[in-house]
Amino acid sequence: xxxxxxxxxxxxxxxxxxxxxxxxxxxxxxxxxxxxxxxxxxxxxxxxxxxxxxxxxxxxxxxxxxxxxxxxxxxxxxxxxxxxxxxxxxxxxxxxxxxxxxxxxxxxxxxxxxxxxxxxxxxxxxxxxxxxxxxxxxxxxxxxxxxxxxxxxxxxxxxxxxxxxxxxxxxxxxxxxxxxxxxxxxxxxxxxxxxxxxxxxxxxxxxxxxxxxxxxxxxxxxxxxxxxxxxxxxxxxxxxxxxxxxxxxxxxxxxxxxxxxxxxxxxxxxxxxxxxxxxxxxxxxxxxxxxxxxxxxxxxxxxxxxxxxxxxxxxxxxxxxxxxxxxxxxxxxxxxxxxxxxxxxxxxxxxxxxxxxxxxxxxxxxxxxxxxxxxxxxxxxxxxxxxxxxxxxxxxxxxxxxxxxxxxxxxxxxxxxxxxxxxx
Amino acid sequence: xxxxxxxxxxxxxxxxxxxxxxxxxxxxxxxxxxxxxxxxxxxxxxxxxxxxxxxxxxxxxxxxxxxxxxxxxxxxxxxxxxxxxxxxxxxxxxxxxxxxxxxxxxxxxxxxxxxxxxxxxxxxxxxxxxxxxxxxxxxxxxxxxxxxxxxxxxxxxxxxxxxxxxxxxxxxxxxxxxxxxxxxxxxxxxxxxxxxxxxxxxxxxxxxxxxxxxxxxxxxxxxxxxxxxxxxxxxxxxxxxxxxxxxxxxxxxxxxxxxxxxxxxxxxxxxxxxxxxxxxxxxxxxxxxxxxxxxxxxxxxxxxxxxxxxxxxxxxxxxxxx
Numbered sequence: 001x002x003x004x005x006x007x008x009x010x011x012x013x014x015x016x017x018x019x020x021x022x023x024x025x026x027x028x029x030x031x032x033x034x035x036x037x038x039x040x041x042x043x044x045x046x047x048x049x050x051x052x053x054x055x056x057x058x059x060x061x062x063x064x065x066x067x068x069x070x071x072x073x074x075x076x077x078x079x080x081x082x083x084x085x086x087x088x089x090x091x092x093x094x095x096x097x098x099x100x101x102x103x104x105x106x107x108x109x110x111x112x113x114x115x116x117x118x119x120x121x122x123x124x125x126x127x128x129x130x131x132x133x134x135x136x137x138x139x140x141x142x143x144x145x146x147x148x149x150x151x152x153x154x155x156x157x158x159x160x161x162x163x164x165x166x167x168x169x170x171x172x173x174x175x176x177x178x179x180x181x182x183x184x185x186x187x188x189x190x191x192x193x194x195x196x197x198x199x200x201x202x203x204x205x206x207x208x209x210x211x212x213x214x215x216x217x218x219x220x221x222x223x224x225x226x227x228x229x230x231x232x233x234x235x236x237x238x239x240x241x242x243x244x245x246x247x248x249x250x251x252x253x254x255x256x257x258x259x260x261x262x263x264x265x266x267x268x269x270x271x272x273x274x275x276x277x278x279x280x281x282x283x284x285x286x287x288x289x290x291x292x293x294x295x296x297x298x299x300x301x302x303x304x305x306x307x308x309x310x311x312x313x314x315x316x317x318x319x320x321x322x323x324x325x326x327x328x329x330x331x332x333x334x335x336x337x338x339x340x341x342x343x344x345x346x347x348x349x350x351x352x353x354x355x356x357x358x359x360x361x362x363x364x365x366x367x368x369x370x371x372x373x374x375x376x377x378x379x380x381x382x383x384x385x386x387x388x389x390x391x392x393x394x395x396x397x398x399x400x401x402x403x404x405x406x407x408x409x410x411x412x413x414x415x416x417x418x419x420x421x422x423x424x
Numbered sequence: 425x426x427x428x429x430x431x432x433x434x435x436x437x438x439x440x441x442x443x444x445x446x447x448x449x450x451x452x453x454x455x456x457x458x459x460x461x462x463x464x465x466x467x468x469x470x471x472x473x474x475x476x477x478x479x480x481x482x483x484x485x486x487x488x489x490x491x492x493x494x495x496x497x498x499x500x501x502x503x504x505x506x507x508x509x510x511x512x513x514x515x516x517x518x519x520x521x522x523x524x525x526x527x528x529x530x531x532x533x534x535x536x537x538x539x540x541x542x543x544x545x546x547x548x549x550x551x552x553x554x555x556x557x558x559x560x561x562x563x564x565x566x567x568x569x570x571x572x573x574x575x576x577x578x579x580x581x582x583x584x585x586x587x588x589x590x591x592x593x594x595x596x597x598x599x600x601x602x603x604x605x606x607x608x609x610x611x612x613x614x615x616x617x618x619x620x621x622x623x624x625x626x627x628x629x630x631x632x633x634x635x636x637x638x639x640x641x642x643x644x645x646x647x648x649x650x651x652x653x654x655x656x657x658x659x660x661x662x663x664x665x666x667x668x669x670x671x672x673x674x675x676x677x678x679x680x681x682x683x684x685x686x687x688x689x690x691x692x693x694x695x696x697x698x699x700x701x702x703x704x705x706x707x708x709x710x711x712x713x714x715x716x717x718x719x720x721x722x723x724x725x726x727x728x729x730x731x732x733x734x735x736x737x738x739x740x741x742x743x744x745x746x
Contacts, residue, residue: 159430169438195445209448213441224434231438321449330455337455342463345454 076416091146105184133242142410158268177234225268257400266417300386307382319370478703498534505529523554603649621672637669655699672717687717
């Protein structure tokens with residue numbers, strides 16, 4: 001009965017979102033018989049600096065409280081209510097912005113473009129979740145991320161998926177963060193923000209595609225928990241790295257594990273690792289795996305070079321994402337388009353006073369940056385692939401069920417299910 | 425089984441999302457954007473239901489030698505003025521009078537014994553033979569005279585678009601009063617005149633009607649400038665007026681109905697005295713796109729003479745007999 005109620009509430013929520021999507025992009029504006037005049041478009045003032053620091057304080061507060069609830073209090077309920085708060089504050093009130101996920105691009109651009117400055121609040125938003133992850137695991141994912149929050153609240157009937165599917169899909173965030181950094185470094189675009197699937201829902205406004213994408217991910221999230229976090233989130237890559245080295249990560253059981261397996265069944269993210277099967281972890285197997293591990297380790301540089309070479313072949317294609325490169329190629333191929341008064345981009349270029357030679361020169365510089373960038377991107381992806389392959393041969397010894405430090409979102413569901421009492 | 429299905433769904437949805445995003449990203453290119461979604465396009469309002477059209481164009485009289493600036497109808501003669509010319513022709517196009525005026529007239533009012541021509545910032549009075557009687561002094565700076573209307577043989581109302589006001593003179597050129605359409609109640613806003621399109625008329629009942637173009641309204645004032653009533657219709661559709669300043673020109677029939685002429689999306693229509701659309705005289709397709717509003721006059725038989733400035737032609741519209 002309770003499950004049915006939850007499903008009904010979710011269905012109602014989705015219907016609301018669909019009706020919201022239908023209300024977008026009305027054009028032309030309606031006319032009013034009453035004489036009401038459409039107000040002039042105004043540009044809102046930027047958020048006051050004090051309020052931006054307030055947002056940082058809220059972020060610190062939420063992550064601190066989440067850490068306390070996970071490490072000390074071991075309260076899943078507390079995490080749940082904190083998630084609701086985050087959804088309301090960082091999601092619907094702050095409209096999903098400012099967010100650490102998108103800040104990757106701001107930080108990257110600030111590094112590569114001397115003319116681009118970022119505020120200290122953006123830098124803090126970028127760094128603080130990583131620092132927390134380094135000490136306490138992914139407290140940000142647990143309760144401070146609005147994108148994670150909206151997905152976490154719709155996890156109704158999570159289904160475990162095979163390891164190979166998770167590992168294969170787990171490669172996508174690396175590609176995504178690589179492309180996002182490449183595009184931001186070359187001043188091409190902020191693709192993470194452009195394709196944030198939930199910001200349209202938070203703002204109750206956005207392109208049909210993005211609203212639809214957000215709804216699709218939420219529907220998928222009913223069965224495959226937090227799909228954006230697990231398959232796309234670029235910031236999750238950084239958090240995963242930090243969390244892997246976290247000093248005081250969430251523990252499933254407060255004392256000795258009784259290997260009841262309840263926690264593994266409770267984790268919707270398949271982020272709990274089972275104890276090692278000693279029948280499999282024989283001395284011979286360990287030796288064999290070690291040999292494979294070393295061989296694959298030696299192959300990592302090969303993967304890096306191969307990756308760099310392969311991806312660099314796409315630098316011409318990828319560089320066309322930059323508006324200047326695309327425009328220069330377009331105007332060289334079709335000079336007659338200069339007389340197309342309907343084409344706003346071309347007209348904007350012509351009115352800028354910039355010559356065609358200047359445009360081509362700038363485009364060739366950008367293409368050179370892409371050539372270098374794609375070598376680095378490919379090398380990085382080769383490295384990730386190489387490490388993923390190496391990891392196949394690690395046979396760690398585990399006596400208990402433990403959370404996978406990189407993949408665990410510290411949601412606390414496993415603690416809730418653990419039957420072991422502190423006094424046990 | 426469930427695990428397998430979900431795995432397949434997850435992989436397929438992920439692939440679909442990646443393909444969608446790549447397609448979407450590659451579609452946002454300067455040569456793939458298609459039509460500007462923010463372009464000002466009123467094409468859909470240019471088509472008019474043929475059943476609403478009650479007039480047809482029967483003939484026209486081209487104006488030669490000069491650019492016509494105003495038209496009036498009196499004593500079964502069409503009076504025209506423009507670049508330094510005052511001319512009177514019969515409805516058949518036969519010239520009866522031609523005189524020099526020495527300036528570009530923008531509006532005119534012909535009454536028994538006098539012809540008043542409005543120039544940019546002053547009015548001149550001529551006799552019916554085209555001889556200058558008096559040149560009135562300009563009522564002030566920024567004056568842009570756009571319309572004249574006589575009340576009997578006593579008063580001449582002058583529309584000054586530059587100062588958004590109506591001036592009342594006697595026929596000797598003495599300024600009696602002026603008003604700006606600002607009523608004490610909330611009903612009146614004052615004249616909103618964004619461009620030099622500000623018309624007024626005195627109908628056969630002696631009522632003064634002034635167009636408030638920025639409000640898409642036609643307002644009735646006492647001669648002292650008190651608002652008595654108004655009707656307004658803002659709409660892109662055929663039933664109302666649109667744009668910055670419409671109706672740009674008006675005329676009145678003997679029963680008090682209004683013939684309205686609009687600029688930009690040019691169309692001529694007839695409304696009853698309360699502002700209900702009666703019929704369409706000429707739909708937009710009859711005129712140049714983004715054209716000037718033809719000045720309209722109407723004779724006792726209901727024939728409408730529209731001075732089409734863009735074609736420099738008097739176009740004659742007669743009611744379709746049913």
